[in-house]
Amino acid sequence: MQVIESVLEMQRWADQQRGHGRRIGFVPTMGYLHRGHLSLVEIARSRADSVVVSIFVNPLQFGANEDFQRYPRDLEGDRCKLESVAVDALFLPRSDEFYPPGFQTQVEVERVTRGLCGVSRPTHFRGVTTVVAKLFLAVKPHVAVFGLKDFQQLVTIRRMVRDLNFDVEIVPAPIVREPDGLAMSSRNAYLSPEERHAARGIFEALTRAHAAFAAGERAAQRLRDVAADHLSAAPLTRIDYVEVVDAETLEPVQTVERPAVVAVAAFVGSTRLIDNCLLDPAGVAQPATQQPIAVSHFEQCVTEGNG
Amino acid sequence: MQVIESVLEMQRWADQQRGHGRRIGFVPTMGYLHRGHLSLVEIARSRADSVVVSIFVNPLQFGANEDFQRYPRDLEGDRCKLESVAVDALFLPRSDEFYPPGFQTQVEVERVTRGLCGVSRPTHFRGVTTVVAKLFLAVKPHVAVFGLKDFQQLVTIRRMVRDLNFDVEIVPAPIVREPDGLAMSSRNAYLSPEERHAARGIFEALTRAHAAFAAGERAAQRLRDVAADHLSAAPLTRIDYVEVVDAETLEPVQTVERPAVVAVAAFVGSTRLIDNCLLDPAGVAQPATQQPIAVSHFEQCVTEGNG
Numbered sequence: 001m002q003v004i005e006s007v008l009e010m011q012r013w014a015d016q017q018r019g020h021g022r023r024i025g026f027v028p029t030m031g032y033l034h035r036g037h038l039s040l041v042e043i044a045r046s047r048a049d050s051v052v053v054s055i056f057v058n059p060l061q062f063g064a065n066e067d068f069q070r071y072p073r074d075l076e077g078d079r080c081k082l083e084s085v086a087v088d089a090l091f092l093p094r095s096d097e098f099y100p101p102g103f104q105t106q107v108e109v110e111r112v113t114r115g116l117c118g119v120s121r122p123t124h125f126r127g128v129t130t131v132v133a134k135l136f137l138a139v140k141p142h143v144a145v146f147g148l149k150d151f152q153q154l155v156t157i158r159r160m161v162r163d164l165n166f167d168v169e170i171v172p173a174p175i176v177r178e179p180d181g182l183a184m185s186s187r188n189a190y191l192s193p194e195e196r197h198a199a200r201g202i203f204e205a206l207t208r209a210h211a212a213f214a215a216g217e218r219a220a221q222r223l224r225d226v227a228a229d230h231l232s233a234a235p236l237t238r239i240d241y242v243e244v245v246d247a248e249t250l251e252p253v254q255t256v257e258r259p260a261v262v263a264v265a266a267f268v269g270s271t272r273l274i275d276n277c278l279l280d281p282a283g284v285a286q287p288a289t290q291q292p293i294a295v296s297h298f299e300q301c302v303t304e305g306n307g
Numbered sequence: 308m309q310v311i312e313s314v315l316e317m318q319r320w321a322d323q324q325r326g327h328g329r330r331i332g333f334v335p336t337m338g339y340l341h342r343g344h345l346s347l348v349e350i351a352r353s354r355a356d357s358v359v360v361s362i363f364v365n366p367l368q369f370g371a372n373e374d375f376q377r378y379p380r381d382l383e384g385d386r387c388k389l390e391s392v393a394v395d396a397l398f399l400p401r402s403d404e405f406y407p408p409g410f411q412t413q414v415e416v417e418r419v420t421r422g423l424c425g426v427s428r429p430t431h432f433r434g435v436t437t438v439v440a441k442l443f444l445a446v447k448p449h450v451a452v453f454g455l456k457d458f459q460q461l462v463t464i465r466r467m468v469r470d471l472n473f474d475v476e477i478v479p480a481p482i483v484r485e486p487d488g489l490a491m492s493s494r495n496a497y498l499s500p501e502e503r504h505a506a507r508g509i510f511e512a513l514t515r516a517h518a519a520f521a522a523g524e525r526a527a528q529r530l531r532d533v534a535a536d537h538l539s540a541a542p543l544t545r546i547d548y549v550e551v552v553d554a555e556t557l558e559p560v561q562t563v564e565r566p567a568v569v570a571v572a573a574f575v576g577s578t579r580l581i582d583n584c585l586l587d588p589a590g591v592a593q594p595a596t597q598q599p600i601a602v603s604h605f606e607q608c609v610t611e612g613n614g
Binding site: 163 | 411470
C-alpha cells in the first residue's frame with residue numbers, strides 16, 4: 001500500500017493509474033476505521049481497479065464547539081486495517097497543505113444543506129463539500145463511495161457532483177450495523193456502556209416508523225411521531241430532530257408518495273448520533289441489521305478498543 | 308474543428324486526448340471574439356497539443372441590472388475565427404445543461420473578490436468561479452489562459468485553483484490594445500464614435516501613473532491621484548474606481564514596495580470598461596500598446612462590425 005501525503009504526488013499517482021487504463025475507486029474517511037468503512041472499500045474495489053482511501057480529520061466541517069480536537073484517531077490501526085484489505089493507496093493530506101495561509105475558497109451547496117443537520121451545524125456541509133471537492137481534484141477518482149448513514153451528506157455530494165460537472169460516479173453504500181442495530185460510527189467510541197445500551201433506541205425508533213409505513217401509513221407526521229415517541233422514551237437520549245423528508249430534495253413531505261427518508265439525530269449522553277431509514281412506496285423492504293462482509297484479518301488490527 | 312455541446316461528450320473528448328498523451332490547452336470566453344482572444348489561443352497552443360475554446364455567456368456572472376441580454380453575440384463569426392486559427396475543439400455549453408432546475412452549488416473565493424469590481428458587482432466573481440470550475444471539470448485542461456485585462460478575475464481564478472487543488476496551470480496573457488491604447492474588449496462594441504474616442508483616456512491615465520512610478524514615485528495615493536485626475540478630466544467618462552492594490556492579495560497598499568497594480572473601472576457613456584497596469588519595483592518596463600500577433604485569415608471573419 002502506497003502512502004501519499006502530498007497533493008502533487010497524489011495527482012501524479014492518479015495520472016499514472018489513468019494512463020494505464022486503470023479505474024480509480026475512492027473512499028474518503030476521517031479515519032478510526034470500522035467495518036462500515038471496510039464495506040465502502042469492498043464496494044469501491046468491486047467497481048474499480050485501484051482503490052484509494054483518504055484519512056483526513058477535516059477541521060472545516062467541525063463547528064467551533066464540536067469535537068474536532070477529541071475526534072478519535074488511530075493512524076497505526078487504520079494503516080493495518082487498510083493493508084489487510086489490500087487498499088492500493090492511502091492518501092493522508094497534511095492540514096497545512098490543504099488549508100495554507102491565504103486559503104479562502106468555499107464550495108457551497110445551498111438548499112439541501114439547510115435543514116436536518118444543517119440547522120444545528122450551519123457550516124458543516126460547506127466544510128464537507130469544500131474538502132470533498134479538494135479530495136476529488138487530488139485523487140481523480142472514477143467512482144467514489146459514500147455511506148448511506150450520512151444521508152444528507154450523500155445527497156449534498158451528489159448535488160455538488162452534478163452541479164459542478166465532476167466526472168465521478170457517486171455510489172451509495174448500505175448502512176452497516178451492530179448486531180442490535182446501532183449504525184456503525186467512529187463516534188460510537190464516545191459512548192459509555194450505559195449510553196451504548198441506550199443508543200439502540202435510535203434504530204428501534206426507525207424500525208417502528210418503517211413498520212408503520214410497511215403497514216400502509218403514508219402520513220409523514222404520523223410516521224415521524226412513531227419514531228419520535230419511541231426515542232423520547234429512551235433513557236439518556238435527547239432528540240435533535242426526527243423528520244420525514246423527500247429522498248432527493250430533503251424537503252419535508254406531507255404524504256409519502258415517492259421515496260422519502262425518516263432521518264434522526266439524537267444526543268445519547270453528550271454524543272450526537274445520526275441514522276435514517278428509506279421509506280420507498282415502490283417497495284417496502286425491511287431495514288435489516290446488515291451484517292458486515294467477511295472481515296478476514298481486519299479484526300487483528302484493533303489497537304485502541306476500536307471495532 | 309470539433310464542435311461539442313454536451314458536458315459528457317466534452318469529458319470523453321478530453322479523456323481521449325489525455326489517453327493519447329496530448330496536453331490540453333483551454334481558453335474560456337464569452338464569445339464575440341477579438342484579437343485579444345486570439346492571443347490567448349496562440350499562448351494556449353504554445354503550451355499544449357490540443358486547444359479547446361469555450362463560448363458561453365454565463366448568466367451567473369451578470370448582476371440583475373447588467374448587460375446579460377444585450378451582451379454581443381456572433382457565433383458564426385466566432386466559429387470562422389476559431390477555424391482560421393486551427394482550434395481543435397469549440398465547446399458550446401447549453402445553458403439548460405449547465406444550470407438545470409435544482410442547480411444550487413456555488414464556488415466562492417472570499418477575500419480577493421471583495422474590493423475593486425466586487426464592490427459594484429457583488430455576485431460577479433462567484434458566478435465566474437462557479438462557471439470556471441464547471442468548465443475545468445468538463446474540459447479537463449492541463450493549462451488554461453486568462454487575459455491580464457481582467458486582473459481581479461485572474462487573481463481569483465488562481466486562488467481558486469490553488470485552494471481547491473485544480474490540476475490546471477493558469478497562464479496570464481498580456482493585454483492586447485488598440486493602436487491608441489484602449490484594451491481590447493467585446494464591450495468596446497457598445498461605444499459610439501465619441502465614446503470610443505473618449506475611452507482612450509483610460510489607458511492615458513494608466514500611462515501617466517506608470518510614468519510617475521517609473522520616475523520614482525512610490526506613494527500609492529499619489530500614483531492613484533495621477534490616474535484619477537487625468538480620468539476625471541476625460542469627456543463622457545465617470546470613474547467607478549481607481550485603486551493601487553497589491554498584485555497578489557488585491558489589498559490596498561500605502562507604498563509600492565512589492566508588485567502592485569493600478570486598476571481602473573470607468574463608465575464611458577453607459578459602458579463600463581476596466582483596465583490596469585502593473586507597477587513592479589523590480590523592473591519598470593513601459594506599458595506598451597502591444598500589437599496583436601499576426602492574424603492571418605482571422606480578419607476575414609468579421610461579420611458584424613466586430614474586430
